[in-house]
Amino acid sequence: MDVTFSNVYQHSQHQCQISPDNKYVANASGTTVVIRGHSEKMIVMHVFETNHPVDWMGWAPNSQYLATMNLQHSIANVWSINDTNTKITLSDRRFGMAQAWWSPDSSTLLVSSDLDLRITLWMFIKNEIKYLYQPKIMDIGCVPSPDGKYMAIVEKKENKDYVNILDGKSFVLLQHFVLETTDVVKLVWSPDSLFLAAIDNCLYYKVVIYRLDGQQEFSYSAYEHGLGIKSIAWHGKLLAIGSYDGSIRLINTSSWQVVTTLSQANIIKAGKQEALTIYEEYQLPNMTQPTLDAKVGYQLISRRPLPLPLLRPEYNKHDPSIGIGECHFCMNGSLLATKNDAMPTTLWIWDLRTLDVCLIILQMNPVRHIKWNPKRPHLLAMVCGDENVYLVYPDANAALKIVPIAVPIGK
Incomplete structure (x- = not known):
């Protein structure tokens, strides 16, 4: 097996990502973001300058946009690979910015606020903004289905966990149902996007499988006493816990x-x-x-x-x-x-x-x-x-x- 190495390039906070289509490599150093062609020569394609150091960056699923974010100043930028003159700036200094996710169709950037007060849906293609309140983010985040048609987001309301199933493009609410868990910590889609698994807190060994209409398909608990589930993987018709x-x-x-x-x-x-x-x-x-x-x-x-x-x-x-x-x-x-x-x-x-x-x-x-x-x-x-x-x-x-x-x- 042949392995080649590029030259050494500067980066900060390990910010280096290959685009989903494998054509580009983005790396950030301070306030500078460099886009290179993903080849042996690593030719510089674009150089973007931000006003604040880059704390996070992420490629859109279609590899046509790159988002960067500075947490201290609560500012996010969206850069276009095809149109370098396009720079979209998003700011939310009132609620702050904590984490970000791309929508499956690459048209929306979802940003959670400090203290998980809300999620802002920045629909920069349509120039629209929507809000989702009382999300339960933690390590769950916004979970897109493998086929890109849906987005699952956990909502905490009245001391109960609910799941919102949203359309992956319009973010219209399709289903809203309560989870039969004590404290959900993870959501996992099935590979065919037909089922959604909810994993309970490690204090309770429990995984519950739901259909898209909110009906419970299966529930499993291996034992009652002792710490429960730590990792999970789903491939084809096998679920590994x-x-x-x-x-x-x-x-x-x-x-x-x-x-x-x-x-x-x-x-x-x-x-x-x-x-x-x-x-x-x-x-x-x-x-x-x-x-x-x-x-x-x-x-x-x-x-x-x-x-x-x-x-x-x-x-x-x-x-x-x-x-x-x-x-x-x-x-x-x-x-x-x-x-x-x-x-x-x-x-x-x-x-x-x-x-x-x-x-x-x-x-x-x-x-x-x-x-x-x-x-x-x-x-x-x-x-x-x-x-x-x-x-x-x-x-x-x-x-x-x-x-x-x-x-x-x-x-």
């Missing part, structure tokens, strides 16, 4: 039945798991000459039983490092990557055709982010806070292998 008890429960959304429970034990035993592939990262001898080659390698671990690195939970903290914090399907849904926060240096990859673990990777540093390639089904990228990007992909024999790639660091 990562729990604080260290297990992943797979639900078939055609029959709404639990298919199996995947458990991540901290000791790999002999017998059935004797042939399980486990790779451990290790440090290569120091290199005297500067090189772009990675300074780490991998060795196959065959000894059993094999204890995996495990953190001692700190239950006096509000969010102890336990449970399945990462849970991601690959593009075609045949593999599932998971990470237990109590074992932060260990990545598990499950083969959903056999419903069994097929690979365990032991890193020297905690795994921070994992991401499946959206076009190649079994290609996974992983970063651990060091100088490497780790790629996991099948070799000629279809067995998964790990390739660390050292990223050059500019001086």
